Amino acid sequence: MNRLTQISFTAAPAALLAGSLLTRLPGADAVGGPWWAAAHAVLLAGFLMFGVMLLALRRMAGPVTGGWRAAADVATGMALLSTAANVVGLAVDLYNRFESPRVAAWEPFVYGAAFAALVALAFVLAALRRVTVLSAAVTATGVAVLIGGLLEPALTPVGMALIWLGTLLLSRGPAEPAGQVGYRLH
DSSP states (O other), rough: OOOHHHHHHHHHHHHHHHHHHHSTTTTTTTTTHHHHHHHHHHHHHHHHHHHHEEEEEEHOOOOOHHHHHHHHHHHHHHHHHHHHHHHHHHHHHHHHTOHHHHHHHHHHHHHHHHHHHHHHHHHHHHHHTTTTTHHHHHHHEEEEEEHHTTOTTHHHHHHHHHHHHHHHHHHHOOOHHHHHHHHOOO
């Protein structure tokens, strides 16, 4: 993996976690204010890195055929489409210094689709033995807790922290065979 790709597995969830924490600061709900702008900028950076990470995960699937290729391609495509929608929405918000109520109503679905597709891709990779089942399970648990954050906002940072751990584990690839040190994906 190149350096940017390696960084994306840490930077994407870290920025998304930081952005979600910034939205909780006093005054962050003041659309166009400094905390609102900071949160949006950090979330934008996080989603850009999330896209880099998704492409790396797809490459980890390798040259598969048939149903596994379709599953990996569909999950990656859905995640990238949702990520792109988030990037565009955040960029428009920052440029215009406002948040459209219509877009905000759809935000949980657009935001959540990227994470749901990430889970699907993680389990496809686990089935292909490109990552460990544990890494896929930790990622899925993080997404489940993040969804719980819709009902209890205090769970959102916990979910993002678990997703961060899950993506770090995903970046490690499969369990290394005995005697093999320094396994790298090319």
